[in-house]
Amino acid sequence: MTRACQAKISDIATQISCLQCSINTICFPSGLDLDIRDELYNILNHPPPLERGDLLFRTGATMKGIYAVRSGAIKTYITDENGQEQVTGYYLPGELLGLGAIHNGRHFQNAEALESSYLCMIPVNDINRLSKSHPQIQEQLIHLLSKQLQNHHKMVWHLGLKNATSRVAALLLNCSERCHARGFSASEIKLNLSRQDIASHLGLAVETVSRIFGQLKKENVITFKGRQIDILDFDTLNQHVGTKMATTEKIPRI
């Protein structure tokens, strides 16, 4: 039995360690002297744990620093003038949040906890200060930004797929891939977005998402109980997306 993708804050076993965290190349770059690593560890900030529904930041807020999800899950969303939410992303343990705000110091989206979540934060001032003396930190930041940009290219691809089933399949595979990259199971995933969140993210009606989940279950492509999803047939999901998903990990062929 492999571990589930998400974790309650109390469930220490599924909390990601710094070693598996995508920010660790910033927190603990391997080539750095030990005293610097200590200093980095010291500036690492731990905001109070979030409960489901708590906001980490909101649109327009001043950026305090870069966040990394340590346990739990975060969604980002835009609110339109009628108060309607549109989910623009979700973040799993080990993933970074708020990088888009570096260039102007303000957040573009709202970020909200989907469950009890525990985060790390590197204050932006400290990054800037330490970067002066340690250019390697900036190198790592560039690396992380570039990786996140590529993830977003993938998201743009998935959201441009022409039918609802493809988009749902792409979301499931994307979640699976990201869980797997963090050392969790690729097949047993907890996607803690509500059906409404998924619908809003993919530009669909809730009922459509619900029906597609039901259909995929009937065809034995997935099983699920609530938000805990088991992927049974990766091939079929990949066929829906239309391509073997090029993972960030695997280097694509020419």
Next chain:
Amino acid sequence: MTRACQAKISDIATQISCLQCSINTICFPSGLDLDIRDELYNILNHPPPLERGDLLFRTGATMKGIYAVRSGAIKTYITDENGQEQVTGYYLPGELLGLGAIHNGRHFQNAEALESSYLCMIPVNDINRLSKSHPQIQEQLIHLLSKQLQNHHKMVWHLGLKNATSRVAALLLNCSERCHARGFSASEIKLNLSRQDIASHLGLAVETVSRIFGQLKKENVITFKGRQIDILDFDTLNQHVGTKMATTEKIPRI
């Protein structure tokens, strides 16, 4: 009469200058000494001009450097296993291309010229070399990456809109905004994607895109002749998107 957004390579008047180019903070950071600026200017590479249909790079190709569109227009796309193209982005004069490849050195998408295009390229090796002595270059790169990430957040938002007209409206406003940010007209834009490209980008059928363009024309929201589009009624387009578009330029309110 304001200038059109795009330019033929021969049309020197509409070529963007380094001053308006988003890469210029890398090429010519204002705080740098003159000798460094000279050095940066020297490493700036000018690949051969591209004609319509020419590929700048393809999926899986080794990244040579960061590209900036100087004139013309570039689209990026994924090709699925059936050879079907899906457009994932388009790039206007002054915009950067290929930043997502920094972290693994390989391009994730194909990039193809939509018309005769002229580009600048900063070889990745030279950036790395110069960064060692001039940390300011890395700072600028972080800034540019973050900005592009925020643009992609916006794109994810737009592609998640629930109906076809909204997505087309968002595309038009996005193009307008980007043209305007480069000193071109916000209302008279040349969107040199074919209707098929637009459809593929937005997850629609060509015919649907064509009908929506026709409908918007009938309602006097836009006029167009081929790919030259004039926006007459920004308010209506914004209503379709559901929000006054938060531009990258304007700082959003809390």
Next chain:
DNA sequence: AAATATTTTTGATAAATATCATGTTGTCGC
């Protein structure tokens, strides 16, 4: 300029998805 190919538009119909209504399941607080 004529001929050819490509892109765009338009119409008729089929298919997919949204909406509305309602029932079911699950969750949270007590």
Next chain:
DNA sequence: GCGACAACATGATATTTATCAAAAATATTT
């Protein structure tokens, strides 16, 4: 455990969008 509430599922119908077919407009070549 029970009641109240939210999330999820399902059916019937309306609307939107895709598909197929073909014409019109535009671009490209000769």
